[in-house]
């Protein structure tokens with residue numbers, strides 16, 4: 560029997576679910592009809608260009624940005640109606656307010672743990688518990704005012720993790736970092752002992768989404784334009800490229816037969832060079848070349864599409880570098 564009251568238990572399989580989400584600033588509508596689902600216990604990347612609405616979305620999930628229409632649920636809790644509960648399960652990295660430059664890293668971690676309501680002893684343990692995982696040990700006893708950008712970002716991230724949030728929000732975690740710091744932060748994020756923690760990160764870097772995420776959601780102008788695993792997106796939306804260089808000249812019949820065999824298109828045909836694009840994999844390319852009896856191959860390469868290609872094929876314009 561059903562009653563008028565909601566007896567639903569929150570759906571904990573989905574970390575974040577947006578349905579018909581609409582968000583407006585005084586002068587403009589940023590999200591019109593955003594539909595997005597981020598599975599629990601996984602890393603989901605929201606990929607989009609400058610101004611796509613990534614920060615707005617993260618702020619809305621963290622209860623900091625009101626939404627006008629639609630539904631936004633965090634582990635089953637409607638953000639608008641259960642803001643207090645949502646605040647208790649979400650951690651947002653990049654909130655520098657809680658990190659004090661005059662204190663050392665470890666003092667900051669303990670302070671944040673105390674703010675979350677832990678006793679002094681628990682706070683010490685919680686701080687100690689994240690130092691290795693976030694590779695802070697080299698500088699954690701120094702004052703934060705002496706940190707590099709990458710070290711500061713790492714401490715922010717660790718501070719968010721102290722409270723073991725069920726959903727960790729990382730808003731453009733490596734923007735502005737040099738390539739070395741970015742790489743090392745990627746390694747840290749990849750090796751986080753998630754133990755069921757869901758992560759939603761925003762990024763404008765295709766490589767970042769590719770390297771870190773189990774699921775990628777691409778948004779543009781406040782709407783989802785594609786979603787899937789990095790591999791699915793590559794496979795469905797953009798082309799693989801086969802490049803061949805041969806000693807003996809290739810005939811156009813040979814090139815045509817090869818492209819047909821691969822159900823691809825000839826992009827370039829020179830005397831000794833051929834480029835074919837299409838939806839095929841390395842094995843299929845090997846087989847097709849062998850079957851066409853193309854000999855004397857000096858170069859053979861098959862390049863799967865990157866998320867850059869995916870973005871280009873979907874939006875018709877280049878992604879941010």
Ligand SMILES: Nc1ncnc2c1ncn2[C@@H]1O[C@H](COP(=O)(O)OP(=O)(O)OP(=O)(O)O)[C@@H](O)[C@H]1O
Nearest residue numbers: 584585589607608609610611612613614615616763
């Ligand atoms: N407080 C605000 N008032 C009015 N418009 C805003 C406000 N904050 C953001 N916007 C606009 O909303 C749009 C989305 O902004 P948002 O910061 O969410 O994008 P983003 O994808 O995070 O971009 P970036 O990668 O540059 O951080 C932009 O056009 C931005 O100019």
